[in-house]
Amino acid sequence: MKKKEHKECMSALLPVRDTLDVIGGKWKLLILISIWEGNKHFREIERSIPKLSTKVLSKELKDLEEHQLITRTVLNGFPVRTEYKPTEHSKTLEKVIFELHNWGIHHRKKIFGNKSISNN
Amino acid sequence: MKKKEHKECMSALLPVRDTLDVIGGKWKLLILISIWEGNKHFREIERSIPKLSTKVLSKELKDLEEHQLITRTVLNGFPVRTEYKPTEHSKTLEKVIFELHNWGIHHRKKIFGNKSISNN
DNA sequence: TATTTTTGATTACCATTAGTAATCAGCTAC
DNA sequence: GTAGCTGATTACTAATGGTAATCAAAAATA
Numbered sequence: 578m579k580k581k582e583h584k585e586c587m588s589a590l591l592p593v594r595d596t597l598d599v600i601g602g603k604w605k606l607l608i609l610i611s612i613w614e615g616n617k618h619f620r621e622i623e624r625s626i627p628k629l630s631t632k633v634l635s636k637e638l639k640d641l642e643e644h645q646l647i648t649r650t651v652l653n654g655f656p657v658r659t660e661y662k663p664t665e666h667s668k669t670l671e672k673v674i675f676e677l678h679n680w681g682i683h684h685r686k687k688i689f690g691n692k693s694i695s696n697n
Numbered sequence: 698m699k700k701k702e703h704k705e706c707m708s709a710l711l712p713v714r715d716t717l718d719v720i721g722g723k724w725k726l727l728i729l730i731s732i733w734e735g736n737k738h739f740r741e742i743e744r745s746i747p748k749l750s751t752k753v754l755s756k757e758l759k760d761l762e763e764h765q766l767i768t769r770t771v772l773n774g775f776p777v778r779t780e781y782k783p784t785e786h787s788k789t790l791e792k793v794i795f796e797l798h799n800w801g802i803h804h805r806k807k808i809f810g811n812k813s814i815s816n817n
Numbered sequence: 818t819a820t821t822t823t824t825g826a827t828t829a830c831c832a833t834t835a836g837t838a839a840t841c842a843g844c845t846a847c
Numbered sequence: 848g849t850a851g852c853t854g855a856t857t858a859c860t861a862a863t864g865g866t867a868a869t870c871a872a873a874a875a876t877a
Contacts, residue, residue, distance in 0.1 A: 589730055590746070592801030593794060599804060601723060603835090610709055619854050626710065630836055635855055645808070656844055656853035666807055673800050674713060676793045681712030683789055684719060688765070723864090739825050750865055755826055776824035776873065 596673075599644050604629060604637050606674065609667060612647060617660045646670070716793075719764050724749060724757050726794065729787060732767060737780050766790070 600606055604626070611625045623634050638661060641647045646667040650660045720726055724746070731745045743754050758781060761767045766787040770780045 589734075589794070589798055590727055592798045592805070593726055593730065595801035595805055596797045597723065597726065601721070603717065603721065606713055606717065607710055610713065614709075620852085628836095630838095631855070632837085632857090633835070636835095644804075651854090656851090657842090659854060666804075669803055670800060673793075673796045674709070676796045677716045678709055678712045680790060680793050681715035684764075684786075685712070685715055687786055740823090748865090750867095751826070752828090752866085753864070771825090776822085777871090779825060 599646075600670065600673075602637075604633060605641060606670075606677070608634065608637055608641065609646060609663065609670065610674065612661055612663050613667075617662065618658055619661075622661065719766075720790065720793075722757075724753060725761060726790075726797070728754065728757055728761065729766060729783065729790065730794065732781055732783050733787075737782065738778055739781075742781065 600609075607626050607629075608622060611622050614625075616622045616625050619631075619634065619638075622638075623629055623631060626634075638647065638649065642649050645664055648662050648664055650662070652658045652660055720729075727746050727749075728742060731742050734745070736742045736745050739751075739754065739758075742758075743749055743751060746754075758767065758769065762769050765784055768782050768784055770782070772778045772780055
């Protein structure tokens with residue numbers, strides 16, 4: 578009962594897995610960032626993220642809405658526009674993104690050293 | 698040139714994408730956590746993460762090694778053991794994990810309210 | 818000696834998911 | 848009417864994920 582403190586340690590796995598279930602995958606965070614940056618409409622978001630297809634975007638937006646990270650409003654009018662906005666709750670992800678962003682920069686430095694930063 | 702500050706905003710996308718390329722996916726972070734918690738051997742790690750299969754673990758460990766987040770040492774001996782250890786560099790991920798962990802807890806509260814926390 | 822067990826890892830196979838391209842309905846501009 | 852834009856869906860294909868069986872090497876067992 579005292580030997581390993583195994584359970585307490587392992588409890589870190591579950592919340593992290595919960596998080597990954599919600600924002601894991603290639604696109605969700607990138608889409609969220611794009612929306613945070615002011616892109617409101619489907620096409621705007623699509624165009625702001627290279628390689629993202631309409632099908633995947635459509636599905637991911639649904640997931641994000643389901644998880645209460647964005648809201649979706651259909652504006653009746655001309656060529657039917659849909660508006661996506663970040664929720665208050667989504668802003669709690671800011672720290673997460675901040676750390677991911679930081680680490681991306683740090684890791685790139687570590688891997689490529691001080692050599693020129695490639696154009697990706 | 699002054700209107701949108703578009704470029705500066707969008708620069709957040711790339712480092713985040715870099716990070717996701719390295720630690721994205723269902724398993725990599727969970728595996729890293731397991732190794733941090735003291736699991737050194739293949740079977741140990743495998744058994745510490747529910748639903749993780751040998752094939753996927755094998756592949757993910759290679760990826761993690763490639764990205765310099767763990768080291769792999771083959772111990773010649775009895776039933777050939779392999780030892781996986783976290784690198785110094787991997788420890789820079791601690792903040793990231795911490796935030797993901799935090800957010801998982803926060804999000805679960807938000808979604809399930811104050812109701813009993815399910816047994817998952 | 819032969820059999821079984823344990824290790825990390827790979828393979829063949831099937832299921833699921835991601836991605837591409839075409840298409841839809843509704844409306845505007847020409 | 849034709850073309851073009853909107854958000855979204857569908858059929859189809861490529862890629863990835865997961866399961867189970869299997870591999871080699873050696874220790875333990877009988």
